[in-house]
Amino acid sequence: MPTPWQGQPDKSPSEPHHHRQTAESFGVDAERYDRSRPPYPQALVDRIVTASPGRHVLDVGAGTGIAARQFRAAGCTVLGVEPDERMAAFARRSGVEVEVARFEDWQPAGRQFDAVIAGTAWHWVDPVAGAAKAAQVLRPGGRLAPFHHVPQPPAEVIDALTEALRRVAPDSSFDPRLLRGSAVDAYQPMFEKIADGIRRTGSFSEPEQWRFTWERTYSREEWLDQLPTFGGLTQLPGEKMAAVLDSAGNAIDMLGGRATMPYTTVAVTSTRLPAA
Secondary structure, X not given: OOXXXXXXXXXXXXXXXXXXXXXXXXXHHHHHHHHHOOOOOHHXXXXXXXXXXXXXXXXXXXXXXXXXXXXXXXXXXXXXXXXXXXXXXXXXXXXOEEEEOOOOOOOOOOOOEEEEEEEOOHHHOOHHXXXXXXXXXXXXXXXXXXXXXXXXXXXXXXXXXXXXXXXXXXXXXXXXXXXXXXXXXXXXXHHHHHHHHHHHHOOEXXXXXXXXXXXXXXXXXXXXXXXXXXXXXXXXXXXXXXXXXXXXXXXXXXXXXXXXXXXXXXXXXXXXXXXX
């Protein structure tokens, strides 16, 4: 599971799904990932379940099982597909069934589902091949619903991270400056790319966006615990990571030791059309 901020669009001209080393780096500390990454809004889970014809769910890029556990709690049967064996092993320990594969290469063996979801992971999937595979495994009327968190970090945190990365990792794909102003606007090109991939299959209704706003307050320790799980930072050497964490920690100290993060969770969603 591009991403400095759990799903930030990659600043390089190449596509995020080609960056396999980063895409499959999150399992370096699966336990930290699971405890520090926020869950998804219950309203999002409920809407996807209600808008699907049944409760058999395929979770693409299931990671440690954060979204899968939420959908199971909503009464769904969930199968995860995850390319990183370390993440899959963690998810299995919580009872989530996971098969290890890149989604584009995964073999469904004739299985069909009522919903295909992806929690902050679809940017690591080829947008056309992924949508085509989803069309293959969804029943008519089934729902494709990849969703991403879009955080709006305080300006002080953006400035601190920008300065630290300029010093220690100027070539990092982690670019906090993209989140100045409206973070949702910064993510919009990624959402449009997802929608275009869905359209190009010819198998889905016109994609739409569902948006859910919420916020979470982080202590200094909680935010610094989460920061190393972001895609542009997972591969930083220890001394460089320490410099980034020190800078971010100082910024949060200036805010009183806590930072409130507004989020918008955005689903790009469509239904599987009947076969022609």
